[in-house]
Amino acid sequence: MSTDTVGSLTLALLLLIAGANLFGQLAALLRQPKVVGEIAAGILLGPSLFGLLAPDTAARIFGDGGDDPATVVIGFLYHLGLLLLMFVSGASARNVLGKENWKPTAWILGLGTPLPFFLALAVAPLLPLEDFMGDAGSEPAVILVFAVATAVTSIPVITKIFYDLGILHTRFASLILGAAVVEDIVLWGVLALATAIASATVAAGGDALAETVSVHVVANGLYVLVAMTILPPLLRRLSRARWNVLAAHTPIAWIMVVVLGYVSVAAALDVTLAFAAFLAGFGIVGGIKSTEHQRFRVPLEAIEHVSAAVFIPIYFAVVGYRLDFTKGFSPVMLIAFLLGSSAVVLLSTGLAARLAGFRRLDIVNLAVTCNARGGPGIVLASVAFDAGIINAPFFTTLVLTAVLTSQACGAWLDFVLRKGWPLLSSEGAEEQRKPPHQFVPE
Numbered sequence: 001m002s003t004d005t006v007g008s009l010t011l012a013l014l015l016l017i018a019g020a021n022l023f024g025q026l027a028a029l030l031r032q033p034k035v036v037g038e039i040a041a042g043i044l045l046g047p048s049l050f051g052l053l054a055p056d057t058a059a060r061i062f063g064d065g066g067d068d069p070a071t072v073v074i075g076f077l078y079h080l081g082l083l084l085l086m087f088v089s090g091a092s093a094r095n096v097l098g099k100e101n102w103k104p105t106a107w108i109l110g111l112g113t114p115l116p117f118f119l120a121l122a123v124a125p126l127l128p129l130e131d132f133m134g135d136a137g138s139e140p141a142v143i144l145v146f147a148v149a150t151a152v153t154s155i156p157v158i159t160k161i162f163y164d165l166g167i168l169h170t171r172f173a174s175l176i177l178g179a180a181v182v183e184d185i186v187l188w189g190v191l192a193l194a195t196a197i198a199s200a201t202v203a204a205g206g207d208a209l210a211e212t213v214s215v216h217v218v219a220n221g222l223y224v225l226v227a228m229t230i231l232p233p234l235l236r237r238l239s240r241a242r243w244n245v246l247a248a249h250t251p252i253a254w255i256m257v258v259v260l261g262y263v264s265v266a267a268a269l270d271v272t273l274a275f276a277a278f279l280a281g282f283g284i285v286g287g288i289k290s291t292e293h294q295r296f297r298v299p300l301e302a303i304e305h306v307s308a309a310v311f312i313p314i315y316f317a318v319v320g321y322r323l324d325f326t327k328g329f330s331p332v333m334l335i336a337f338l339l340g341s342s343a344v345v346l347l348s349t350g351l352a353a354r355l356a357g358f359r360r361l362d363i364v365n366l367a368v369t370c371n372a373r374g375g376p377g378i379v380l381a382s383v384a385f386d387a388g389i390i391n392a393p394f395f396t397t398l399v400l401t402a403v404l405t406s407q408a409c410g411a412w413l414d415f416v417l418r419k420g421w422p423l424l425s426s427e428g429a430e431e432q433r434k435p436p437h438q439f440v441p442e
Contacts, residue, residue, distance in 0.1 A: 001069050008060055008070060009069060009070050011061055012070055012074060013074075013314070015045055016041070016042070016313070016314050016317045016318070017314060019041035019317060020041045020042070020313030020314065021038075021313055022037075023038060023041040023044075024037040025037070031410065033374070033403075033406045035374065035406065036403055039316050039317070039323075039378075039399070042317035042318055042320020042322075042323070043320040045058075045062070046320060046321035046322065047321075047324045048323060048325040048326060052326060062074065074318065077311065077318075078315055079273070081307070081311040081314045082315050083259070083263060083274065084311050085312050086277035086278040086379065087259050087277045087278065087280055087307075088303075088307060088308075088312075089278055089376075090283075091281035091282070091285050103356055104179075104353065104358070106356075107352040107353070107355050107356040108175075108179040108183075108349065108352045108356070108366075108370070109179055111348065111352040112348050112349040112351075112370060113151050113153075113179070113183045113186075113187075115344070115351075116341070117147045117150065119344055120150040120151065120341070121143060124142070124146045129142050131333070132146065132391060132393075133389075133390070134385065134387075134388040134390045135388035136198040136388035137388075138197055138198045141384075141387075141389045142389055142390060144193060144194035145191070145194050145380065145384045145389050148187050148191055148194070148380055149380055149381070149398050149401070151183070151187060152183075152187050152373055153183055153370050153371075153372065153373070153374075158372050158406075158409065161372075161409060161410045162176075165410075165413055165414060167417070170423060172365065172366075172423035175366075175424075176370065187376075189220065189221075191272060191384070192220045192224075192272040192275050193220060194389060195272050195383065195387045196219075196270065198387045198388060198389045219271060223265075223276070224279070227262070227276075227280075228279070231279075232282070232285075239254065239295075239296075251296060251299040252303060254299075255303060258284050259277060259280045259284075261280075262279060262283070263276050284296065284300075285300075316378070319382060319399060322385075322395070323396050323399060324392065325396070328393055328395070328396050329393060330396075333393055333397045334400055334401070337398075338400075338404060338405075341401065342371055345367070346368070346371055347367075349366055349367040349371070350363045350366075350367045358424070358425075359425065360425075361421060362423075362425055364412075365412075365423050365424070368408065368409055369409050369413065372405050372406045372408070372409035373401060373402035373405045373406065376402075377399075377401060377405070378399050378402045380398065381395050384398075
């Protein structure tokens with residue numbers, strides 16, 4: 001790699017990191033999720049603006065999309081940011097299934113999430129799927145992605161919204177996060193199935209397709225089963241073993257070894273890597289009810305801080321960079337999917353909340369928050385686009401839907417709190433809001 005190449009790559013990272021963080025802070029000042037600003041920075045640096053005004057300069061700095069060093073390195077950092085985002089999300093899956101939330105969580109998981117998913121599965125075959133389909137040419141994979149994109153809820157973004165609003169300690173926050181954790185584990189499994197079908201469609205044809213898909217499904221299922229049941233207690237034992245000098249003296253290195261181990265095994269088994277990183281976060285803290293998170297609190301916070309300042313902003317900036325509004329944007333597709341999917345989620349979650357015993361404002365608060373697609377919506381779009389399941393217009397639609405629904409969630413909850421209204425009538429409003437007391441993922 002020549003000095004000129006290193007210099008251009010350094011400039012590219014400077015622009016991505018500085019731009020994403022500066023625009024993220026600006027978004028926060030405007031009472032918007034930081035991810036909105038991070039994506040906006042990438043849009044400004046991408047083909048929609050900078051690449052349109054100075055295409056040659058943009059290609060020298062960020063690469064031309066081929067095998068040049070800048071494209072390869074930025075692509076790797078993009079995937080690393082995605083993996084760290086999912087790891088941080090998985091590590092947040094703890095202490096969120098309190099006994100008082102069992103009934104409403106069961107209703108949300110039993111009705112609020114499955115209803116949008118299965119309605120989307122039923123409606124998708126009636127749509128012109130060729131308008132959504134990517135290079136893999138797999139209609140079943142497109143249908144699954146369409147359904148997951150309709151039902152998914154954002155753990156990282158709503159956690160950050162709760163943190164910024166000072167409501168992370170409330171029953172409302174624990175109820176939403178408890179449902180989102182279990183829901184996203186299931187939906188990430190469905191996404192893994194979709195990518196398996198897409199890769200099998202490309203690699204095999206005819207009778208061989210069913211056999212290849214079956215192998216992928218079994219591999220993904222076994223991976224999830226082991227990661228959810230066997231590995232958390234095993235990792236807890238390994239981290240406390242006397243011979244484990246990494247866990248004892250350099251716990252950050254131990255955590256990163258675990259993450260990279262999960263991802264490496266997932267790559268060998270052709271399991272979706274983002275899902276593997278999520279399960280690594282879940283495993284390193286020992287599962288939902290474990291106290292391992294407190295033991296690893298300091299190294300986990302160090303990883304979260306660096307990830308949130310450098311690698312995750314790079315990921316979201318590159319997501320914005322890949323949004324090409326000059327040729328990869330369909331306003332009709334965006335409006336139809338945004339309004340249709342939001343209506344289904346709001347009504348389904350509202351019905352689940354009503355059957356769980358909530359009333360009026362409680363129902364609205366729960367429904368609007370569950371409709372925030374945020375980080376997982378963007379990750380879903382990225383994984384599906386990279387796998388060739390969806391095309392550029394649908395990728396842009398999914399990313400913008402995730403951004404807009406997250407904006408709506410943050411704005412609504414902020415409005416409710418400024419009015420002095422309770423998020424849940426059982427909590428009251430007087431001591432509902434507290435200053436942030438710990439770092440949480442973006």
